[in-house]
Amino acid sequence: MSLVRESLLIAGKDLRLELRSRTAVLSAFVFAVLVLAIFNFARDATVIGALDLAPGVLWVTFCFAGLLGLNRAFALERENRTLDGLLMAPVSRTSLFAGKALANLAVVALVEGAALPLFALFFGADLRPVIWPLLGVIALATIGFVLLGTLLSAIAVSTRFAELLLPILSLPLLVPPIIAAVQLTSRLLAQRPFVELAPWLRLLVAYDIVVLVITLLTFEYTLDE
């Protein structure tokens, strides 16, 4: 079997499980809406305009909801010790990891896609004029987020306090894409020219590439031998 087919098979298995139980996507989505709603109380509407706070709120929401979704991938396998089965299955480690990352990407993208319209609604932001560039920024930030998150969740799941460890390990390392995504979102919403976006876009792309390279070089060490 080819690498692509194998990883799609693993991702498909994960997503089928997800579709039948709907636990991760649904709870992460409700959590995202909850965060968006609670941020409503962090703002004095007479002093701070909704759009001034909106980009930061959007990315804090995406980040926290995304982390919830990421815990799922390996926790699922650990519960019934099915990871041992997967490791013995005739698929390469690379396709196993790629499949997990793909499934994570799908779950996080789904949650983000569902939360985005609600974000526009709650913050009165008209996203239509900038929707394509905004989706591009979300895609770039999400790729780095999911790669790093998948790598770290493979580590965190085998430790004593998995759910707590994933955010502690990943949030500091996620600072660059979070800052870049917030800056890009606020500039897009303010319809600033492309030159003001360029440095942050470069940072985001460079981060994705570096995380991708490190992931490819090190993921094997995170799976048990």
Added chain:
Amino acid sequence: MTAIGNRQSSIGRSRVAVVIALGLMVAAAVRAIVFTPVEANQGVAQKIFYIHVPSAWVAFLAFGVVGVCSVLFLVLRDARLDRIAASSAEVGVVFTTGVLLTGPIWARPIWGVWWTWDMRLTSTLFLWFVYFGYLVLRGAVLEPGQRARFSAVLGVLGAALVPFIHLSVYLFRTAHPRPVVLNIEGPQLPGVMLLTLMISLAAFTLFYLALLWQRYAQASIAEAKTEEAARA
């Protein structure tokens, strides 16, 4: 038994090194306080410079060692490299804490605030978070082989992504003074102060090496004892 005995004497020697380094640090502090002129603009508050900057230097050195040892561990699989990385991360976190404590004490009289979201303050804070996480991870994995592999992966990630944290926070904003020593126009510090800083840097570096040695010796003993217990 002899292996453990050897290591115990290694701990003894490392203690001597720690005491010598501490003595040098006291000497450097005395020189900084008594024999180095008071800075014209900042007054006595500037004296903390001779602790703050060497601490930051040691923190970077320590985390650099973590990064190098992590990469080497993944290639060579030598348990000693893992022990060096672990010991260095511990010492590094202690010195980063020192930077984060001395910074506000200095900032208050000079900038008028204890804390500001300046670029270097922010990135130092996140540096602390990254390697604090590294130590938490080490504490959360029980099996030594697994712990070594996991921490090495995190060590590599940290070394590669800390520059990104620095860059993103830099793009965000900065107000910190520009470097006065590693400056493109050469050091912009009067000779006496520069010499005091250099002595302080040397003393702090020695202190780092001594602490690293001691922690390494202790980790080796702990490992040897676990192995002995497993065999018994």
